């Protein structure tokens with residue numbers, strides 16, 4: 001299978017035109033004519049993931065986060081990013097990114113997060129595209145039956161891979177929750193949208209003290225803040241299964257290497 005074929009399948013599921021204007025998605029390094037047998041899926045393009053790709057003899061790494069978001073004038077091996085590019089090219093490993101275009105896809109990053117934490121039935125975007133009600137940022141879904149915020153937080157903890165960040169809750173742990181909004185990755189910008197959607201709880205990552213505190217004080221939904229990496233990790237399996245269901249004959253592997261920025265709690 002050529003890299004070109006694999007990219008065609010990925011771009012049908014995650015159209016690059018749907019990425020944010022500030023984003024940098026698509027092929028970072030690699031030759032579209034290259035033969036691809038093994039594809040490693042990971043959240044972050046970092047050294048530990050490149051090492052895993054080397055050991056497993058991957059031909060392609062598909063990551064959620066871009067390696068370079070802004071222009072650069074050098075890929076010299078004197079910086080971590082330049083060194084990563086050297087490692088990949090020297091070992092014939094391509095790198096491809098599906099970032100905000102995977103966030104807004106259907107199924108996308110937040111669908112996988114919603115299922116991982118136990119939401120059932122139809123999921124609808126928290127912030128749909130004006131021209132497409134089935135695509136957009138975040139998802140709203142329901143729990144099979146009402147549970148307390150504390151029990152739901154425990155369920156989220158079980159459903160997501162373990163990190164030192166853990167799961168943090170803002171709100172009364174005895175509060176009943178049924179209607180849930182989720183958004184993989186940093187969700188600060190969606191706080192107002194979650195409140196307007198009248199959900200019982202909003203699960204996301206990277207929430208800051210002041211916006212979270214003011215949100216809860218103002219009577220908004222309860223908040224659950226998980227590790228950024230953990231909220232996006234469930235998507236990797238979904239992206240890998242898209243390759244398989246499209247008939248692409250490659251071997252896939254989802255990296256279990258925890259690459260969240262926070263590595264230890266005390």
Ligand SMILES: [Zn+2]
Nearest residue numbers: 185186228232
């Ligand atoms: Zn992210």
